[in-house]
Amino acid sequence: MEEIKACLQTITNPKDAETGQLSHALRRLDELAGDESLGLDPKLKHFLKNRSYQKALIWMDGEIPERGICGK
Secondary structure (H helix, E strand, C coil): CHHHHHHHHHCCCHHHHCCCCCHHHHHHHHHHCCCHHHHHHHHHHHHCCCCCHHHHHHHHCCCCEEEEEEEC
């Protein structure tokens, strides 16, 4: 979960990322989101699948993100 959160922080704050860090974070997050052995929470998987990275980060911090156009 810490690696997912670190990737999300890099993606949601790209101006703070070093060269190549953003693309690495995007690739790694896709890998982690697709890894069924991690047993990710369905809500988190939904946010990651739909590239709702800000919502995923808010959710990981224990808050409830605003509903999107999908109603979730």
